[in-house]
Amino acid sequence: MAQKILVIGAVALGPKAACRAKRLSPDSQITLIDEGEFISYGGCGIPYYVSGDVSESSELRSTSFHMVRDVDFFKNDKGIDVLTRTKAVNINRDTKTVDVRKPDGMTDTLAYDQLILATGAAPRKLNIKGCDLDNVFTVANIEDAEGIKAKVAAQEIEKAVIVGAGFIGLEMAEALADMWDIDTTVIEFFDQIMPRFVSANLAQMAMRHMEEKGVTFCLSEKVQEIKGGAKAEKVITDKREIDADLVILATGVSPRSELAKNAGLEVSPMGGIRVNLRMQTSDPDIYAGGDCVCVQNLITEKEAYFPLGSMANRQGRVIGTNITGGDAEFQGAVGSFVVKTFENSLSGAGLTIEEAIREGFDAVSVQAAQFDRSHFYPDKDIINLELVVEKKTKRVLGIQGYGPATDSTVSRVNAVAAILDQKPAVDRISNLELAYSPPFSSAMDIINALGNVAENILEDRCVPVDQEGFAEIWVARGESDDYCVLDCRAEADGKPFEEKYAPTWKSIPHDQLRARMQEVPKDKKIILVCNTGVRSYEAQLDLRHRGIGSTFNLSGGMSSLKKWGIRFD
């Protein structure tokens, strides 16, 4: 089929779809156009270029075998024509042409048999004064990356403010604070970092770690203005002024769908171009994918927007297949993600508890904390997982995790993500068959333990209290004598707390509990704690068996409380 395929956008999905199409249909004439100078780059690598982990920006545009993916590369290696600095201004569906503006400012019209829209996303604009000052950047393309890197490498920057605590905000904060030792403040409009991606509890743990690494966070705070002269000097929020000689705006992205909309293609209210499972728009000769489209959220079964580089690549292949007469589908997504935050990482898939409730699910989230390897193996870390479950059906709606910056947390998330679209019940998680060997996992792995905890909570055997719940009670403890913390850890761990906080804190190691049952206060609500929540769960059952029912098991135990950041002073 010697067809003319035109692709608008040459960053992620565009090149992928074009190359796949060319491989399947070598006689096709394929042309990529892009308004930028640089094409086919790994935008997600920008924070690692700024940090210096990646030394040259050209590496973000290179193949694994070190060839720069430029116009010549696409021509010679792929047989594909690329027109850079060429902007598509109008799609004429009736004549099957696209009007473009060329680098010299002249216009031209390109014909297509099939068109692919890979227009991507644009950084969401803050409508505030000072956004256009020098030293104010978004993180959208190679030019931004080089601009930021030039400033930091020149040692011109002492104080940076990052607006937005999502993926890019956190990655840029690490890049600036860790590698360049820049005094870095992150301002977030919502009351937690990574809003909508992880629960408040996990967000708090990750934030504490970043604070320990020197990053300052201002939550629930709104940026109002950037002040400066020749360049940015100060960020004004609704709560304070912060000195800044570098400001990075990382408040998310919006789909670039104007071209599609102007051409009369269906566009979702959230701005993404509508596509079917074959990634065709409402015009069957026009395909679209990547950051400019909406696809189905496989959990809610609603239209959703997932601007993720990996999805663009997979969708690109689907388009390349279909546009050359093949038959492939992209079913949707559960939104798997991972982000490195210094020595730790946050990852997840599906819905957080907050999102699940917003979507109308009667849901609960449960936590587990456990070593990522056999507890007797020398190299290990405690990881925290959270499972979001619909109460009535026990259906798993999502999983999120916080752990070291190795693969150990995200690998558990990935295994659950793989089945999330099948509406698994929690017993599926209890029985998930992860490979076991002491250097990699536990005989009863945390992922299975997480399923077990969920079941125990859903069946009312375990009544949990989370870190935030514990903190609220703890802070109010002077005013109320309703609660007693029963510490089930060994005496060496529990006794110092008892000595300090008696009678609010009582140390009875779990193996002594049966014999010392009479010491348990009968007239108080009891919060049971141990190191990770396992012994205290057993204690909860023991107490209930003795008729003591008003008990709460601290999820994830003292180890998680410590990560969360409560200070016992």
Add this chain to the structure above:
Amino acid sequence: MAQKILVIGAVALGPKAACRAKRLSPDSQITLIDEGEFISYGGCGIPYYVSGDVSESSELRSTSFHMVRDVDFFKNDKGIDVLTRTKAVNINRDTKTVDVRKPDGMTDTLAYDQLILATGAAPRKLNIKGCDLDNVFTVANIEDAEGIKAKVAAQEIEKAVIVGAGFIGLEMAEALADMWDIDTTVIEFFDQIMPRFVSANLAQMAMRHMEEKGVTFCLSEKVQEIKGGAKAEKVITDKREIDADLVILATGVSPRSELAKNAGLEVSPMGGIRVNLRMQTSDPDIYAGGDCVCVQNLITEKEAYFPLGSMANRQGRVIGTNITGGDAEFQGAVGSFVVKTFENSLSGAGLTIEEAIREGFDAVSVQAAQFDRSHFYPDKDIINLELVVEKKTKRVLGIQGYGPATDSTVSRVNAVAAILDQKPAVDRISNLELAYSPPFSSAMDIINALGNVAENILEDRCVPVDQEGFAEIWVARGESDDYCVLDCRAEADGKPFEEKYAPTWKSIPHDQLRARMQEVPKDKKIILVCNTGVRSYEAQLDLRHRGIGSTFNLSGGMSSLKKWGIRFD
């Protein structure tokens, strides 16, 4: 329900089932009996105790909070009675009693309402002379572990022979060679290491790495006798004699099902006790699980034997639930595994290509090699994955991998293992939604690339040759001029080979191929190579488009060939 539950066997499943049952039914009287002195230990940790990674054997018997799981622990912490050094000799189903021999040699009879068989497995015995000599060990329990560790720690051992190149054999080889610098030889009856678990190609890669670390392997070799006086001195095989002052027998395990069989319970021809999905034997008052039972292989849907510690734990929980009136099921297994081999690891789930063919599937295996992280990220390793696929249905039957000893390979395997029971087609692998961020994965992750390669091969676009196939052709090249290797890598990589091996080797970088098409020999079969197999696949399509059809793409490219161990000299 105040019932008497008796559990025979107190290593893995027994304690797990007992503790779960006690938690769910605190009034139950639960007794564990075990013929050994030590109970509730992590047998899979023994190699790491021998190596010294785990300093005391008691750590293998301890909880994550450092309490040794002994008789007192089970009594005080769990409310469960344990009788050690107590051997069950007979089950009387009619009277619901078990005859036992006590530590003092006297017999006793214990009554039960419900019985759990957790009798585990025994090391498969080699019927050869010398097996009972001093310094000949199996790796079955803490006593074995302490025996071996005492010998190596006393610096008495210079040369060790390990019989069997399965999990335990390889782990013990690493422990002895790496940490104790002992001259170690592994003898394997089959023609590869990890037979039935990984393909010959992946086995070869892992073996080469272990050889580089100083371990010697003798494949396709049968041990006939161990010679010695006071202790082992020599291992005699059908091919040679090997000096050895330590011999470790690691030739697999067999289910210990004699008690069950003698009691008239159904036992599979492969020796495992038969259980239903609730883990009940043919007597509904008797449950069994762990290394003594057979369960369903979820790929073949046949009865299978999976002696894996993690499975015992999950099954134990199912039994604990059901025996106290609950309702849980264990559906079967896909056999996920991982084993660390020095700086690398082998992992897998489902069937290998050899097993798939043996099981009657018309199957093919495909390979992919790619970095585990974004190729521009500084810390990364190439991993090798192999996907086993039924040709006609494109159903994925198994996945195996070889990569670094981090989680990066096993995490991909785990994600596929999670869906293997659903008979996924390869497009499910192409679209598997792994979390992406450069420090963790690639935008087009190797797992997706693997699905893509499988599809390209099944649809005859890619015609592969594997490492073994290449080696056969390469070794025979003097005798035949049928083949030419076309090297698609950059000139810096390909030219030195061309200079050495012309005309058998021809260097045409892929981006020059279109222009230099006339240089490609038309009268020969062409083997296309690049670094990982991606460019050479594109070259294969380019050649076919020009009418050159007799081409073979080297799977995994030169990087995999190097791991496999071919030497260009």
